[in-house]
Amino acid sequence: MSSTAGGSTPAITAEGLTKLYKSRSGEVRALDGLDLVVDEGTVLALLGPNGAGKTTTVRILATLLRPDAGRATVLGYDVVSDAQRLRRVIGLSGQYAAVDENLTGRENLWMFGRLYQVNSPTARARADELLDQFDLSDAGDRPVKTYSGGMRRRLDLASALIGHPRLLFLDEPTTGLDPRSRIGMWEVIRSLVRQGSTLLLTTQYLEEADALANTIAVVDAGKIIARGTADELKSSVGGERVEVVVHDPAQLGAALRLVSDCCLTEATVDEHTRRLTAPAAGGAQQLVAVIRALDDAGIVIDDVGLRRPTLDDVFLSLTGHAAEEREAEAAASEPVAAGRTA
Amino acid sequence: MTTVQEAPPQQGSALSDSLVVTWRNLKRIPRIPELAIFAILQSVMFVLLFAFVFGGAIPLPGGGNYREFLMPGIFAQTLAFAAATTAIGMTDDMAKGLIDRFRSLPMSRSAFLTGRTVSDVVYNLGILIVLMLSGLAVGWRVHEGLARFLAGVGLTLLFAYAMSWVGVWLGMLVPTVEVAQQVAFTAIFPLTFLSNAFVPLQTLPGWLQPVADWNPVSAITAALRELWGNPNPFVTNSFPSEHPILMTLIWTALFIAIFAPLGVRRYRATSR
Ligand SMILES: Nc1ncnc2c1ncn2[C@@H]1O[C@H](COP(=O)(O)OP(=O)(O)OP(=O)(O)O)[C@@H](O)[C@H]1O
Ligand SMILES: [Mg+2]
Numbered sequence: 001m002s003s004t005a006g007g008s009t010p011a012i013t014a015e016g017l018t019k020l021y022k023s024r025s026g027e028v029r030a031l032d033g034l035d036l037v038v039d040e041g042t043v044l045a046l047l048g049p050n051g052a053g054k055t056t057t058v059r060i061l062a063t064l065l066r067p068d069a070g071r072a073t074v075l076g077y078d079v080v081s082d083a084q085r086l087r088r089v090i091g092l093s094g095q096y097a098a099v100d101e102n103l104t105g106r107e108n109l110w111m112f113g114r115l116y117q118v119n120s121p122t123a124r125a126r127a128d129e130l131l132d133q134f135d136l137s138d139a140g141d142r143p144v145k146t147y148s149g150g151m152r153r154r155l156d157l158a159s160a161l162i163g164h165p166r167l168l169f170l171d172e173p174t175t176g177l178d179p180r181s182r183i184g185m186w187e188v189i190r191s192l193v194r195q196g197s198t199l200l201l202t203t204q205y206l207e208e209a210d211a212l213a214n215t216i217a218v219v220d221a222g223k224i225i226a227r228g229t230a231d232e233l234k235s236s237v238g239g240e241r242v243e244v245v246v247h248d249p250a251q252l253g254a255a256l257r258l259v260s261d262c263c264l265t266e267a268t269v270d271e272h273t274r275r276l277t278a279p280a281a282g283g284a285q286q287l288v289a290v291i292r293a294l295d296d297a298g299i300v301i302d303d304v305g306l307r308r309p310t311l312d313d314v315f316l317s318l319t320g321h322a323a324e325e326r327e328a329e330a331a332a333s334e335p336v337a338a339g340r341t342a
Numbered sequence: 343m344t345t346v347q348e349a350p351p352q353q354g355s356a357l358s359d360s361l362v363v364t365w366r367n368l369k370r371i372p373r374i375p376e377l378a379i380f381a382i383l384q385s386v387m388f389v390l391l392f393a394f395v396f397g398g399a400i401p402l403p404g405g406g407n408y409r410e411f412l413m414p415g416i417f418a419q420t421l422a423f424a425a426a427t428t429a430i431g432m433t434d435d436m437a438k439g440l441i442d443r444f445r446s447l448p449m450s451r452s453a454f455l456t457g458r459t460v461s462d463v464v465y466n467l468g469i470l471i472v473l474m475l476s477g478l479a480v481g482w483r484v485h486e487g488l489a490r491f492l493a494g495v496g497l498t499l500l501f502a503y504a505m506s507w508v509g510v511w512l513g514m515l516v517p518t519v520e521v522a523q524q525v526a527f528t529a530i531f532p533l534t535f536l537s538n539a540f541v542p543l544q545t546l547p548g549w550l551q552p553v554a555d556w557n558p559v560s561a562i563t564a565a566l567r568e569l570w571g572n573p574n575p576f577v578t579n580s581f582p583s584e585h586p587i588l589m590t591l592i593w594t595a596l597f598i599a600i601f602a603p604l605g606v607r608r609y610r611a612t613s614r
Contacts, residue, residue, distance in 0.1 A: 062446050066611075087448040098443040102370035114362045115449040117355075143373060159443065 009076070011167055011198040012038040012061060016070035019056050019222075030056040032222035033070065038200055038215075043193055045209035046202040047315070048219035054202035055095050057219070058171045061200065062092040075167055088117070091165030095172050095202075097156040101145040105136050105155050108144060109162055116163035123162070130158040134188065150181040157188065168192065170201040174208060186211055206312055218318050226318050233314045242280040242287050243307050247300035249274055255301075258293045262286065280306060356450035363444075363457020364464070367431065371465060381427070382469055385420045386476050392416070392540055393480045403544050406573025413474075413482035414566035415539030417498055418559050420473060421466055422534050424502040425509035426526035428462045432513025433522040445609075452606050459506040466502045470495070485571030494569040497590055501562045504597035510605040539563050542575045543583075555582050558597075561589035 019031040031053045038044040046054045059065040061074055063083040072079045077086035099108045106127050113123030131140040134154040139147060144155065153173070160168060173189065174182040189212055193199060203209050209216045210230045218226040218233070226233060242263065246255045252274055259267040259276050263286060267278035280286040287306050294301055371378055389412070397408040435441050444454045474482075484491045509526065516522045536550065537559040543551055554560055564586035567574035576583040 059442075064442055064445055084448060084451075087446060090446070092443070092446045094439060094442055096439045098439040100366060100370075100440060101438070102373045103366065107366075107369065111362055111366055112443070112447065115359055115444065115447045115453075117448055163448075 009040070010037045011040040011042075012036060012044075012072070012074050012200065014057075014061065014070065014072035017057065017060060017067045017072060018069035019053075019060065019065065020068050030222055031060075031067070031070075034219070034223055036072075036217060036224060038198065040198050041196055042214045043189075043199040043201065043212055045213035045216045046200065046219050047204070047206065047209045047216050048202070049204065052219040053222040054219055055171055056222075058092070058094075058169050058200065058202060062090060062169050063087055064092075088163070089166045090169065091160035091163065091167075092169045093157045093160040093171065093173060095175070097149075097152040099144050099152060099155050099159060102143055104141050104143055105131060105147070105151075105158075106140040108155060109158060112159045113162040118163060126162055130161060134158045135184075150177050153177060153181075153185070154188075157185075161192075165197070167198045167200070170199065172202055172204065174203070174205070182208075206310070206315055218315065220318070226314070234309045237309045237313050237317050238279060240280045240283060240306050240308050241277050242290050243303075243305055244276045244290065244294065244301055245303040246274045246276065247302045251299045252276075254297060255294060255299050258297055258299070259290055262290045262293055274302075277307075356453055356456070359449040359453030360456040360460060363454055364461040367458060367461035368464060378465070378468065381420075381423075382472050385416060385469065385473050388419065389413070389416055389473070389476050389480060396540070400541055400545070402573050403542055403575045404573070406575070407481065408573075409477075409481045410483065411542075411567070411573040411575075412540065413477040413480075414494075414570065414572055415537075415563045416477070417470060417473060417566060418501070418537070418563040419534040419539050420469060421498055421502040421562075422505055422530050422559055423526075424462055424466050425505040425512065426523065426530060427465065428458060428506040428509030429513035429516070429522045429526045430509075430519055431458060431462070432510055433516055433519045436514060437518055441609075451610060452602075455507075455510050455602075455605050455609055458510060459503055462506045462509075463499050463503050467499060470498060482572070486569060490569045490571075494566045497562065497565055497569070497587065500594050501558075501590060504594035504601075507598050507601040507605060511601045511608060514605065514608045533557065534559050537563060538576075544575065552580070555580050558590070558593035561586050561593055565590045 014034060014036040017031045017034040017036075018029070021028040021030055034053065034057060036044075036057070046057060048054050056065065060067050061072055061079055063079050063086055066080055074086055075089050077083075077089075079086060099105075100111070103111065109127035109130055110120075110123050113126055114120060116123075118126065127140075128137075131137045134157070136151060136154060136158070139151060144152060147155065153176070157170070157173065160170075170189070174185050177185060186208070189199070189201070193212075201212065214229065215227065216230060216233060217224045226236065228236070242259070244255065244259060246252050249271070252269065252271070256267055256269055256276060259278050263278035263280060265279055267276045269276055280290075282289070284306060287304070291301075291304055294304075392412050392415075393409050397412065400408055402408060402411055435444075441454070484494075512525060512529075513522055516525055536546075536554050537557045538554060539559055543554055543560070546554055561582055564574055564576065564583065566572070568586055574586075582589045
């Protein structure tokens with residue numbers, strides 16, 4: 001991980017980051033030798049369950065926390081010894097919106113701009129520009145305590161951008177946003193990326209990592225346990241599968257036998273949803289064979305399809321604990337329709 | 343990204359950064375007027391309670407008007423609570439995660455705290471003015487002329503500033519605003535009552551007298567009485583009683599010298 005071969009110098013390098021939190025009930029090893037490289041101009045998503053160490057990583061890289069062991073450089077600055085110089089070129093939007101409730105949106109931006117060492121007229125102009133860009137112009141002169149959660153979140157991101165940072169840390173930028181605001185936030189983030197910012201974002205949402213990031217690093221228990229593009233991660237858990245939803249529960253046993261025969265592997269069954277899943281090494285041809293066999297046997301099917309592993313599968317197989325629980329509590333996302341994801 | 347030119351970020355200037363933070367803290371006073379209103383009401387209540395309820399029962403050795411004796415004590419007490427005001431403000435910023443944003447900015451490392459303590463002095467000056475007006479209403483007067491009056495005001499604000507640095511440090515130690523409030527009040531109430539603020543030292547039990555005598559609240563109270571010509575009974579031939587102004591300066595210098603570095607260190611290391 002320490003090699004920087006391959007042209008451009010990485011925007012972020014972290015080696016063996018370790019962080020222990022001491023509390024009354026003992027020690028928590030929040031980071032346990034985390035290594036990370038992020039290339040300039042790319043987007044890296046840190047994906048991981050609650051407590052994985054995402055926020056801790058971001059806080060160390062953004063100079064808010066000292067690692068107990070290991071070292072990290074961001075844009076060439078050491079996060080500990082060169083912290084003050086580093087702060088001039090990064091922007092941070094933390095997990096919880098950190099804006100002053102008693103100031104207006106415009107005042108917040110002006111203040112953070114000034115503290116970013118931008119002169120007053122420039123800070124004012126930049127505040128106007130950002131309010132506009134983040135669709136907050138109308139609310140710009142209202143105290144932030146009257147803002148909705150989504151508006152605060154946008155203002156927080158705007159605050160992080162006030163000094164034109166070369167590198168941006170976004171800790172769970174869309175948590176707590178409704179689906180529409182989330183898509184809006186994605187648009188904003190994408191436009192930042194188009195303008196060439198390097199971005200490190202954390203998320204618990206798999207589809208968010210998929211939608212925004214060039215590279216995904218899966219964190220669990222303070223370590224990076226996998227890294228790659230979404231496609232690479234998906235193929236790491238195996239190829240396509242065929243999925244069948246049988247109409248009549250009584251036919252499930254017969255269907256299981258047929259599908260297993262077709263695919264030359266024991267299919268897995270979910271009795272509750274009447275869904276059968278089996279690896280489809282032959283791709284579409286295999287799918288046709290399965291449909292034909294079931295049809296010949298007179299088994300009625302509700303749904304059938306070829307499905308690539310989702311990041312959910314990756315996440316589950318890598319972190320080994322239930323991503324569904326988190327997903328369920330995190331958002332009322334629509335139930336996955338089996339077979340539809342071709 | 344925009345038409346605004348990329349100004350090379352400069353070294354964070356301690357002065358201008360502190361002013362921005364001061365501006366921010368002062369902005370919020372009129373936006374949460376309840377805070378200032380109740381702080382003032384609380385002090386006015388003390389004026390009235392002591393002037394009308396206890397005043398008659400507390401004779402001054404060597405005579406003198408109790409209300410004239412009382413007001414410097416009230417000022418000292420109110421400004422000792424500057425520590426609580428500051429602590430609560432700090433804890434609030436910590437709990438809301440705002441401190442993280444400030445710490446992630448390329449600003450002077452002490453500006454956030456300097457701005458906080460300076461704005462709290464401005465706030466306390468406002469409260470002091472209202473209190474002085476209510477003091478005038480109950481019969482308190484200044485007898486030694488403008489220069490000594492202003493010297494007294496300056497000393498009071500210096501004392502408040504020093505207490506604010508205690509509050510800065512305290513505010514970063516505790517987890518929530520409620521705890522900050524509890525801790526500050528638990529510490530400051532005895533400090534103000536174990537002093538000459540409301541009763542002459544002579545009325546305290548013998549073993550308490552030296553404690554009260556060396557209390558910084560007693561020092562500032564006696565200093566104000568001396569500067570303004572208000573009754574200032576003292577018997578002990580002790581250093582603090584005889585040099586209250588010097589003693590106040592020593593206490594404030596000591597507080598700032600101890601708590602400002604402690605606060606800045608804590609601010610840098612804070613990791614919540
Ligand atoms: N200030 C702290 N004191 C004690 N333990 C902490 C502290 N901050 C974090 N931890 C612990 O460190 C571990 C990593 O926390 P971290 O906040 O980095 O996780 P995360 O991946 O951001 O989780 P989430 O998705 O819930 O935000 C957790 O076990 C957490 O309980
Ligand atoms: Mg987190």
